[in-house]
Each structure stands twice: as C-alpha cells, then as structure tokens.
Amino acid sequence: MTRPLRLVAVSGGLQRPSKAAALCEHLMDLIADEVLCEPRLVELGQLAPQLAGAVWRSQLPDTVERELAAVEQADILVVATPVYRGSYTGLFKHFFDFIGQDALVDKPVLLAATGGSERHALMIDHQLRPLFSFFQARTLPLGVYATDKDFTGYRLQDAALIERASLAVQRALPLIQLTRQAGLAAAEEALMA
Structure with missing residues (x-):
C-alpha cells in the first residue's frame, strides 16, 4: 500500500481566523481531492510568541521545532501569506529562516x-518565488492571489x-505524481539495500 503524501501548508496570517489560513485550507482540500495525503496546517500567528526573540533554531521550543520538522519532511508544501508592505510578513520570513538550507530541495x-x-x-x-528558489524548491507554475473581496467571511x-x-x-x-514516484523508488531502494 502506498503511504499518503505529507501535505503541509504554512499560513503567514497573524490572527485567527485568517484569510491566508482559509486560502491554505482551500488549496489543501483541492489537493486532497486528487491525491492520497495527510494534510497539516501550520499557523504562524499561533507560533508568534514562541518565535519571538529566537535567533538560533536551538533556542526554539519543541512546539515550533515540530512545525519546522513537519515542513522539512513534507512531500508537498502550500504556503500563503498576507501581503505586508509589498512582501510577505516578517513572521513568515523569520519562520523560514529556521528551515534547513537543503531541506526543501526539489519539494x-x-x-x-x-x-x-x-x-x-x-x-x-x-517575493515568494525567489525565497523558495533559494531553497531550490520546485515552485509550482501558478500562484494563487486573493483579495478581501474574494472572501465571504473566511471562505472563498x-x-x-x-x-x-x-x-x-x-x-x-504531474509534479506531485513525480514526487510520489521518486518517494516510492527511494523506499524500494532502501528496502533492497
């Protein structure tokens, strides 16, 4: 049996509820309709007090470390952030500053x-595409941008x-399927070794 893909979404929204989190959930639902996966939403607004003041990853509490590990171990990432002064939020960048430099290669x-x-x-x-290019991640061809008028409450x-x-x-x-095939091949190779 094929294991479900680990689908992790990171919302840079600072409050709850958040339109960024609602957009993440919508996109995760669309992916889950097509691919067997285990979805997980990381809401940075909820982690903000635990991220504050940390300069090194070793200074972070276990709750934040678990979320960083989930992002690093994900098979697929969805990221959404509110636009703040023409870019992603500082909290969003601060979180990704703790991600291992090679952890997102080809993700x-x-x-x-x-x-x-x-x-x-x-x-x-x-802004977003260059950030994830630094990590050598495979940013998907189409991004999704939503404005306040695209929501009723917190639903698209x-x-x-x-x-x-x-x-x-x-x-x-197609790229998600390639990711699944690469993961299956690696698991098969590990079993044969």
Whole structure:
C-alpha cells in the first residue's frame, strides 16, 4: 500500500481566523481531492510568541521545532501569506529562516498570498518565488492571489479565484505524481539495500 503524501501548508496570517489560513485550507482540500495525503496546517500567528526573540533554531521550543520538522519532511508544501508592505510578513520570513538550507530541495511548493487589493498580486513572483528558489524548491507554475473581496467571511466565494485555485492544483498534479514516484523508488531502494 502506498503511504499518503505529507501535505503541509504554512499560513503567514497573524490572527485567527485568517484569510491566508482559509486560502491554505482551500488549496489543501483541492489537493486532497486528487491525491492520497495527510494534510497539516501550520499557523504562524499561533507560533508568534514562541518565535519571538529566537535567533538560533536551538533556542526554539519543541512546539515550533515540530512545525519546522513537519515542513522539512513534507512531500508537498502550500504556503500563503498576507501581503505586508509589498512582501510577505516578517513572521513568515523569520519562520523560514529556521528551515534547513537543503531541506526543501526539489519539494513542490504551491505559492499563495492574500492582500487588500489587486495591486500586490505580483508579490508571489517577486517575493515568494525567489525565497523558495533559494531553497531550490520546485515552485509550482501558478500562484494563487486573493483579495478581501474574494472572501465571504473566511471562505472563498469568487468564482474566478476558485477556478484559478483549481487550475493551479491541476497543473501541479504531474509534479506531485513525480514526487510520489521518486518517494516510492527511494523506499524500494532502501528496502533492497
């Protein structure tokens, strides 16, 4: 039997509920509809007090270490952050500063962001994509950007955005399948060794 893929979403939202977390959950649900996976949502707003003041990973409490390990061990990542002053939040960057430099190599990452208006939509390509390129992750071709008007409460309601999210996941599936095949081949190789 094939093990479920570890699907981890990181929401850079600072409060709960958060539109970034709602976008993460929507994207995770779309992936889970297509691929057997174990979804996990990491909400950075909930970790903020434990991240504050830490300069080295060794200074972090176990609760944060578990979330960092989950991201590093994920088969697929979904990341979403609110846009703050034209970029991701400082908390989002601070969290990823603790991720091992080689931990995300070749990992598929679906990029997403939320903002007050359309004018920050390119933040995905100008801020998030370079960050994950540093990690040598495989950022997926389509990012998903949502504005406040795309939500009713904390649920996506805009038909065009819902369609784009679905298209982003559909275009990601071939890479996700390659990830699954690579994981199966590695597991088989380990058994034979």
